[in-house]
Amino acid sequence: MNSTLVAYFLGYRLMNHLNKTEWLVLLGLLLLSTIPSLGIIRLIELLNVDLNIMPANPRIEVEPMPAVFHIISSITYCIFGAFQFLPNMRSYYPIWHKVSGRVLVLTGVISASSGLWMTHYYAFPVSLQGNLLYLVRITVGLLMLMFILLGLFFILKNKIPQHQECMIRAYAIGQGAGTQSIIFVIWMMIFDEPNGFTRDVLMATAWVVNLALAEWVINRVKLTSRTVIKTNYKAM
Ligand code: HEM
Numbered sequence: 001m002n003s004t005l006v007a008y009f010l011g012y013r014l015m016n017h018l019n020k021t022e023w024l025v026l027l028g029l030l031l032l033s034t035i036p037s038l039g040i041i042r043l044i045e046l047l048n049v050d051l052n053i054m055p056a057n058p059r060i061e062v063e064p065m066p067a068v069f070h071i072i073s074s075i076t077y078c079i080f081g082a083f084q085f086l087p088n089m090r091s092y093y094p095i096w097h098k099v100s101g102r103v104l105v106l107t108g109v110i111s112a113s114s115g116l117w118m119t120h121y122y123a124f125p126v127s128l129q130g131n132l133l134y135l136v137r138i139t140v141g142l143l144m145l146m147f148i149l150l151g152l153f154f155i156l157k158n159k160i161p162q163h164q165e166c167m168i169r170a171y172a173i174g175q176g177a178g179t180q181s182i183i184f185v186i187w188m189m190i191f192d193e194p195n196g197f198t199r200d201v202l203m204a205t206a207w208v209v210n211l212a213l214a215e216w217v218i219n220r221v222k223l224t225s226r227t228v229i230k231t232n233y234k235a236m
Helices: 004-015 020-037 039-046 058-062 064-081 087-092 094-121 131-156 159-174 174-191 198-236
Strands: none
Touching: 004 087, 004 094, 004 131, 020 039, 020 064, 020 131, 020 198, 039 131, 064 159, 064 174, 087 094, 094 131, 094 159, 094 198, 131 159, 131 198, 159 198, 174 198
């Protein structure tokens, strides 16, 4: 079987195995990953290909390595991560979940660490990173690292619910870049391009929104599993 046939077969099987909600979640998360994925253009431009699409970023031009690691790992984390939270994907493709989970631990750790490095060492003008954004980036970067490592610890101890909770929180932080793009687009449709403190607040808001959504999802998962246990118990 050639690779096109294998891809077609896997895609066809996936279509049959995921329910409507899972499709919506998957498409939503992939869509949320698209704007940050444009970071690939930055990588191409760093190879001296003059596309002139991305705004100039002198910090990355002076010190490109952390940004290269950050962009590659973050995009992989967001895209592969989108497939990890679908229950049917986990049941029908357990090997995929395990292998992709290992890739995600590695890319998540690189993404958060390189993000922290750039936050601290890049020379930002205050208009692009004030004290508020500095503090928020350091906090969310450390939290993302902590949740990924805790999630890994719990799965090694076979504590599935705790593993799920940590990984949902870490992914929500990772997807902050996607939510920031949405907030910025809405803001710029109404006002001007945000700068300084306003920009810091909008960036921070995206992480707050994502973490609140993560807690909502975690509570829903808890409620659903409690209902399933109760229903099974009554049926016995
Ligand atoms: C995993 C999800 C993430 C994605 C998809 C993502 C995406 C990106 C992209 C594409 C860039 C390059 C921007 C450019 O070319 O100008 C970037 C830069 C950056 N990211 Fe992230 N990022 C993520 C997570 C994080 C986290 C958690 C932090 C905070 C610790 C962070 C901090 C930074 C910083 C400080 C820069 C440099 C910004 C600049 O020089 O203007 N990122 N990110």
